[in-house]
Amino acid sequence: MSLIDSISLPRSIRLPRVDGLIQWIVPLAIIAIWQVASVTGFVPTRVLPAPSDVVLAGWKLLLSGELVRNIWVSFWRASIGFLIGGSIGFAFGLANGLSQLSAKLTDTTLQMVRNVPHLALIPLVILWFGIDESAKLFLVALGVFFPIYLNTLHGIRTVDPQLIEMGRIYGMTDGELFRRVIFPGALPSIFVGIRFALGIMWLTLIVAETIAASSGLGYMAMQAREFMLIDVVVLSILIYALLGKLADSASRVLERLTLSWHPAFQKR
Amino acid sequence: MQTALRTSLPETELASRANFAPHARVVREERPVQASGLPLSIRGLRKSFGDNEVLRGIDLHIPAGQFVAIVGKSGCGKSTLLRLIAGLDKIDAGSISFGQDIQPKAIQPEDIRVMFQEPRLLPWARVLANVEVGLGRDRASQDAHARAEKALTEVGLADKRDQWPSVLSGGQKQRVALGRALVSRPRVLAFDEPLGALDALTRISMQRLLERVWRDQGFTAILVTHDVSEAVALADRVLVIEEGRIAHDVVVNAARPRQRGSAELAGLEGSILSHLLSADDRT
Incomplete structure (x- = not known):
């Protein structure tokens, strides 16, 4: 047993746990202060219900099955929309990053479309699809498309040309060059795109659900507003926050798994 | 000062390299791959980038297994020559051929390798x-x-x-x-300032490593460098390139392994440096 062993062992066990707790201190403190402020009457419950009331409302909705159903509907819409928009964006990013012809053909058009705020299309989308599922999927896919397209394109364009030359010298075929040099080189940038896209995904979905839907979290919040159920409204907002955090954490885990070679991911 | 400069292309001097070949073959008896170097012939090689003619007619023969260093001021065309030899850029005029026979021998892409500064x-x-x-x-x-x-x-x-x-x-x-x-x-290994970015000590140990693997494997080595002392320490022959042409062809006969900083190498280094510098004065 060397000294180094005895020092590094407890540290390697302790660090992740403390790290995991630290990030929750501020959210928990906010909830605690909020609870105290509500109970003492400093904040009227008509403006903001106490956290305990929100939890209670959540419990009731959970028992009725309404909460799970609405979360599931929203989650499903978000994932399908993300998959559709993300894969189309990824495909265009690849095509335009690898082929000059494809870039000349489509990039200008895509840049023009990009400058239209996709939420401005909501009236048009409702006219096209009604308040059908496809309306929400279309909007989410459109919103997710651009960050993934732009970052995939950027990632591929900025792969070190010296590495590409090296790959060619060592006789890599186009397929190998893509698999071993270009794609791994573009991956960090693609992940930036994914994380941007996840943010846009929730934003788009919530807006779409509050305006035109008959189920989902946004719809639940709007219904609660109709009946002045402020605790359910606050509950929905908190669930958005949690889901957003969950999506971000998932992409971080994926990032850490695939980018373990990157110096930025080695020290943690 | 006595100089050992010669401008002819001496092929007889390289007989000493042949001593390594049988030895190398014994070491790799189990491997069918032939490890001997390829000879290299360059005739009337020209290369321009736009209006700028970088190489203006290079004629050069490198016998199999020779260690050649190419020195010159930056922008003299030495890296361009190396990139052409390695097949990284297209030739404007002239030819580069490997192997003695006129008809192109079956040369695999794996036979020619490049090592860069990065x-x-x-x-x-x-x-x-x-x-x-x-x-x-x-x-x-x-x-x-x-x-x-x-x-x-x-x-x-x-x-x-x-x-x-x-x-x-x-x-x-x-x-x-x-x-x-x-x-x-x-069978041909081209080095484009491979040690340029390293600190002095690391560079010396890398030079020793390069010399050792070259002696073990017997490939033809072409080293582009701006460091004249590195060139004389490693090479059998140092080519000085000025304005796109081979201005001097210097044979280094010092015995290997070479003593760094010996009077013989220092003298040679001095004479090559003075050539490079006098060219500088002329322009």
């Missing part, structure tokens, strides 16, 4: 996988791992096989790049 390692591949890249079309073969490990051992980095390149020092990265260049047992 290591150019894939950051997302571990050290061993980076060396395997050098196998070219043999990457998928069953003994790929074993061959890559052997090359890593040759450059003294066998214990780093599972590391990411980002944790290696500059000299270690360059050794991995050397292992990657060596793993396919090339």
Whole structure:
């Protein structure tokens, strides 16, 4: 047993746990202060219900099955929309990053479309699809498309040309060059795109659900507003926050798994 | 000062290199791959970039297994010459041929390798996988791992096989790049200032490593460098390039392994430097 062993062992066990707790201190403190402020009457419950009331409302909705159903509907819409928009964006990013012809053909058009705020299309989308599922999927896919397209394109364009030359010298075929040099080189940038896209995904979905839907979290919040159920409204907002955090954490885990070679991911 | 400068192309001097060849063959008896170097003939080679004529007619013969250093001021065309030899750029006029016979011998892409000033390692591949890249079309073969490990051992980095390149020092990265260049047992190895970015001590140990692997494997080595002392320490022959032409062809006859800083090498270095500097004064 060397000294180094005895020092590094407890540290390697302790660090992740403390790290995991630290990030929750501020959210928990906010909830605690909020609870105290509500109970003492400093904040009227008509403006903001106490956290305990929100939890209670959540419990009731959970028992009725309404909460799970609405979360599931929203989650499903978000994932399908993300998959559709993300894969189309990824495909265009690849095509335009690898082929000059494809870039000349489509990039200008895509840049023009990009400058239209996709939420401005909501009236048009409702006219096209009604308040059908496809309306929400279309909007989410459109919103997710651009960050993934732009970052995939950027990632591929900025792969070190010296590495590409090296790959060619060592006789890599186009397929190998893509698999071993270009794609791994573009991956960090693609992940930036994914994380941007996840943010846009929730934003788009919530807006779409509050305006035109008959189920989902946004719809639940709007219904609660109709009946002045402020605790359910606050509950929905908190669930958005949690889901957003969950999506971000998932992409971080994926990032850490695939980018373990990157110096930025080695020290943690 | 006595100089050893000669402007002819001496082929007889290189008989000494032949001494290595039988020895090398004994070492690799189990390997059918021929490890001897390829001779190289360049005739009337020209290359321009736009209006700028970088190479203005290079004629050069390099016998098999010779270690040639190319020196010159920056922008003289030495790196361009190397890139043409390695097949990285297109030739405007003239020819480069490997092998003695006129008809092109069956030369595999794996026979000619380049090492650059930057290591150019894939950051997302571990050290061993980076060396395997050098196998070219043999990457998928069953003994790929074993061959890559052997090359890593040759450059003294066998214990780093599972590391990411980002944790290696500059000299270690360059050794991995050397292992990657060596793993396919090339017959011509072109170095484009491979040690330019290293500190003085690392550079000296890398020079020794280069000399050792060259003597072990007997490939034809072409080293582009701006460091004249490095050129005389390593090469059998130093070419000085000025304004796109070979201005001097200097034979270095010092015995190997060479004593760094010996009077003989220092004298040679001085005379080559004075040539480079006098060219500077003229312009």
